[in-house]
Amino acid sequence: LIVESRSSAIMGQPLNALVWLIGHLKARGESLKPGDLITLGAISRPLPLKEGQVVRAVYTGLPGGPLEAQLSVK
Numbered sequence: 001l002i003v004e005s006r007s008s009a010i011m012g013q014p015l016n017a018l019v020w021l022i023g024h025l026k027a028r029g030e031s032l033k034p035g036d037l038i039t040l041g042a043i044s045r046p047l048p049l050k051e052g053q054v055v056r057a058v059y060t061g062l063p064g065g066p067l068e069a070q071l072s073v074k
Contacts (some may be wrong), residue, residue, distance in 0.1 A: 002043035014040050037062065049073045 011017045017040045020074055026032055032038070039059070049055065057068045 001015065005044040007043055009043040010040050017041075037067075 007014050007033065011020065021038065022032065037059075053073045055071045055073070057069045059069075
């Protein structure tokens with residue numbers, strides 16, 4: 001465990017972030033579509049990144065297998 005937080009850290013309640021996203025997309029003439037995957041982000045404070053560091057996230061349990069995202073700090 002690196003950091004612990006409450007879900008209320010996401011705009012007071014995680015569903016508020018989804019409502020915001022729907023409104024933001026609507027203002028751009030876009031919308032969510034069936035099958036779209038949504039991640040609400042981290043609920044903890046941002047952690048400092050250092051040059052040369054690699055951050056990796058793996059989302060499991062998704063249709064078609066896991067999804068991996070990686071960020072390299074330069």
